[in-house]
Amino acid sequence: MASSRVAGLRALDRAFFSRRPQRVARELLGKVLVRRTNTEFLTGRIVETEAYLGEDDPAAHAAAGNTARTSVLFGPPGHAYVYFIYGNHYCLNVSCEGNGGGVLIRALEPLQGIEYMARNRGIARAGARDLRKLTSGPGRLAQAFGITRARDNGCDLISKSSSLRIAKDGFRAGPIVVTPRIGITKAAEEPLRFVLEGNPFVSGGKLRAIS
DNA sequence: TTATGGATTAGCT
DNA sequence: GCTAATCCATAAA
Numbered sequence: 001m002a003s004s005r006v007a008g009l010r011a012l013d014r015a016f017f018s019r020r021p022q023r024v025a026r027e028l029l030g031k032v033l034v035r036r037t038n039t040e041f042l043t044g045r046i047v048e049t050e051a052y053l054g055e056d057d058p059a060a061h062a063a064a065g066n067t068a069r070t071s072v073l074f075g076p077p078g079h080a081y082v083y084f085i086y087g088n089h090y091c092l093n094v095s096c097e098g099n100g101g102g103v104l105i106r107a108l109e110p111l112q113g114i115e116y117m118a119r120n121r122g123i124a125r126a127g128a129r130d131l132r133k134l135t136s137g138p139g140r141l142a143q144a145f146g147i148t149r150a151r152d153n154g155c156d157l158i159s160k161s162s163s164l165r166i167a168k169d170g171f172r173a174g175p176i177v178v179t180p181r182i183g184i185t186k187a188a189e190e191p192l193r194f195v196l197e198g199n200p201f202v203s204g205g206k207l208r209a210i211s
Numbered sequence: 212t213t214a215t216g217g218a219t220t221a222g223c224t
Numbered sequence: 225g226c227t228a229a230t231c232c233a234t235a236a237a
Contacts, residue, residue: 086217090231184217
């Protein structure tokens with residue numbers, strides 16, 4: 001049985017998420033995603049994010065307006081927007097300031113609960129595998145953390161009573177690289193993807209740095 | 212009621 | 225590098 005709390009983690013406040021998506025995306029690098037399961041805690045450091053600017057961003061889901069699907073993005077900051085894509089995958093976003101603005105969490109560095117994540121991913125033993133396959137990519141990290149729309153959409157990521165939340169542990173992020181967003185067809189050239197420079201858990205291949 | 216396409220991944224060649 | 229798998233929300237009718 002794991003301890004009932006994770007040492008060294010401190011909650012973020014609402015103001016952290018009450019800023020523009022570009023700012024929140026950058027600030028989220030180095031923070032920790034925490035999942036409380038029945039038996040243990042899963043934690044992973046955020047190493048890659050993308051900003052979606054809201055209604056006026058043609059690549060954002062919020063561009064369709066405030067619908068049943070996207071209503072969380074238009075709600076209070078710091079809540080989880082989970083959507084299902086390509087018939088197979090869930091992706092985790094955080095609502096933030098702006099009209100429908102949000103940040104997509106694209107990759108994590110696994111910290112605690114690695115064996116549990118591996119089981120969620122359908123991998124029997126994590127030790128012998130490449131750890132990057134656990135949480136490197138938005139669909140992969142959602143599967144590793146057991147994130148689904150039914151369970152987690154609309155969840156408050158700040159509240160300690162939530163089974164899914166984002167916290168800080170004092171880690172200081174190093175240099176940050178900014179690149180175009182990945183996998184989108186509209187506004188694909190905008191420099192709105194943020195990664196920790198040189199981190200091996202970042203998804204995708206070679207970086208196309210802009211600045 | 213039906214048709215369409217997508218903020219991905221894994222498994223081939 | 226290329227493509228199938230796979231399903232939900234939307235939009236059109």
